[in-house]
Amino acid sequence: MQITVNVNGDEHTADVEPRLLLVHFLRDSLGLTGTHWGCDTSNCGVCVVWLDGTPVKSCTVLAVMADGRTVRTVEGLAAGAALDPVQEGFVRCHGLQCGFCTPGMMMTARWLLDRNPDPSEEEIREAISGQSCRCTGYENIVRAIQWAAREGVSTS
Amino acid sequence: MQVPAHFEYERATSVDHALALLAKWGSEARVVAGGHSLIPMMKLRLARPEALVDINDLGELAYVRLDGDVLAIGAMTRHADLLASPLVGEHYPIFHDAEKVIADPVVRNRGTVGGSLCQADPSEDLSAAFAAVDASVVVRGPGGTRTVPVREFHTGPYETVVGPGELLTEIAVPIRPGGGSAYEKVERRVGDWAVAAAGAAVWLDGDTIADAGIGLTAVGADHFHAPEAEEFLRGSPATEASLVEAGRIAAEHCEPVADQRGPVDYKRHLAGELTTRALRRAMARGRLNPGLGAER
Numbered sequence: 001m002q003i004t005v006n007v008n009g010d011e012h013t014a015d016v017e018p019r020l021l022l023v024h025f026l027r028d029s030l031g032l033t034g035t036h037w038g039c040d041t042s043n044c045g046v047c048v049v050w051l052d053g054t055p056v057k058s059c060t061v062l063a064v065m066a067d068g069r070t071v072r073t074v075e076g077l078a079a080g081a082a083l084d085p086v087q088e089g090f091v092r093c094h095g096l097q098c099g100f101c102t103p104g105m106m107m108t109a110r111w112l113l114d115r116n117p118d119p120s121e122e123e124i125r126e127a128i129s130g131q132s133c134r135c136t137g138y139e140n141i142v143r144a145i146q147w148a149a150r151e152g153v154s155t156s
Numbered sequence: 157m158q159v160p161a162h163f164e165y166e167r168a169t170s171v172d173h174a175l176a177l178l179a180k181w182g183s184e185a186r187v188v189a190g191g192h193s194l195i196p197m198m199k200l201r202l203a204r205p206e207a208l209v210d211i212n213d214l215g216e217l218a219y220v221r222l223d224g225d226v227l228a229i230g231a232m233t234r235h236a237d238l239l240a241s242p243l244v245g246e247h248y249p250i251f252h253d254a255e256k257v258i259a260d261p262v263v264r265n266r267g268t269v270g271g272s273l274c275q276a277d278p279s280e281d282l283s284a285a286f287a288a289v290d291a292s293v294v295v296r297g298p299g300g301t302r303t304v305p306v307r308e309f310h311t312g313p314y315e316t317v318v319g320p321g322e323l324l325t326e327i328a329v330p331i332r333p334g335g336g337s338a339y340e341k342v343e344r345r346v347g348d349w350a351v352a353a354a355g356a357a358v359w360l361d362g363d364t365i366a367d368a369g370i371g372l373t374a375v376g377a378d379h380f381h382a383p384e385a386e387e388f389l390r391g392s393p394a395t396e397a398s399l400v401e402a403g404r405i406a407a408e409h410c411e412p413v414a415d416q417r418g419p420v421d422y423k424r425h426l427a428g429e430l431t432t433r434a435l436r437r438a439m440a441r442g443r444l445n446p447g448l449g450a451e452r
Binding site: 001017018019021040041042045048054055056057060061062064065067108126127129130131 | 157158159160161162163164165167188191192195196198199208210212259260261262263265266346347
């Protein structure tokens with residue numbers, strides 16, 4: 001069936017099977033491979049994108065369910081050449097090693113800071129508790145988000 | 157790659173439209189709300205509906221409000237919204253206790269209260285919480301609307317009284333002053349399904365327990381309910397000994413099965429201990445705020 005999804009501000013129309021998952025629509029149909037595809041079971045959180053402004057795990061959303069809605073992916077975080085403060089924080093605080101979990105972590109972090117500009121460490125850890133990182137032990141991810149909260153002015 | 161089998165997709169624009177689509181597809185259709193139980197089951201081919209009726213556009217079913225002396229929760233209320241609702245925390249903190257330990261924040265953004273009930277997973281948390289507070293569910297179908305007590309809602313694992321062509325629209329929780337409520341869960345790791353869990357609501361009359369409700373999760377309790385322990389508590393003194401005895405009775409009457417989450421004797425022990433803990437906390441909340449039983 002034909003769907004139209006606004007992804008990062010651009011309308012995309014495509015003919016898809018109803019069983020196509022949103023994560024594969026983004027990666028394979030649109031070529032937006034910043035959103036990663038991990039456990040496929042809504043556990044690991046590497047596929048987190050915003051759907052109508054709310055973080056969801058896109059391996060457990062059908063592309064057709066996004067028809068007529070807006071999606072924001074990690075490709076939509078930066079404003080042109082200007083990195084989002086969350087991205088800047090991950091760079092400065094070494095918030096990643098292999099980078100596999102990073103796009104999902106950053107999408108959740110941006111959402112958290114939009115709603116709670118000065119979160120406690122506990123609130124940060126709670127916000128990212130549905131997302132796994134196997135490299136950093138989370139310490140530097142928390143620091144990166146704290147950096148963004150402290151130093152950053154969101155471009156979004 | 158996990159991909160569901162082929163199906164047809166329909167998006168409902170109103171409750172009436174959803175009912176028409178369900179009538180059109182009959183027993184081969186499944187309703188999809190948050191999809192965080194159904195889509196994984198479809199990926200594993202444990203569910204193979206011919207058609208999905210998507211009700212995510214039904215904003216009319218996304219609400220938490222007071223209707224007289226009833227806390228009314230729309231079926232499309234997301235877990236995150238139930239957790240964030242001050243109204244829920246004020247009247248029934250048991251739901252905030254339960255929501256904090258359901259999956260993770262991103263999953264809670266998507267999963268719905270109605271979807272959780274209709275999925276009827278034996279390890280699902282809200283069913284026991286709703287059983288503890290003696291809620292009812294509102295089911296709409298081609299013949300009109302009917303109301304079913306949660307304590308009669310589940311007909312077996314993954315089965316409920318909601319028939320083909322019907323849609324759960326609301327959960328109605330009676331507001332009864334002077335009570336307290338709480339939910340206690342043991343999980344292997346954060347966000348996991350319960351090894352066992354218990355929900356309790358207690359209403360006091362001075363130093364006597366006037367009424368109590370107890371729900372049990374993942375331990376094979378019929379309808380997620382522990383009526384024998386409730387019956388024992390009614391009229392019992394509001395003492396620690398009563399709560400411990402109620403836990404013992406609840407454990408005795410449930411039927412846990414051994415699985416990767418633990419052996420039978422461990423789960424039975426948990427059922428008793430968590431029942432007592434939930435009752436203890438529910439009673440403390442009721443005493444702190446006899447008007448409402450608010451969150452503590």
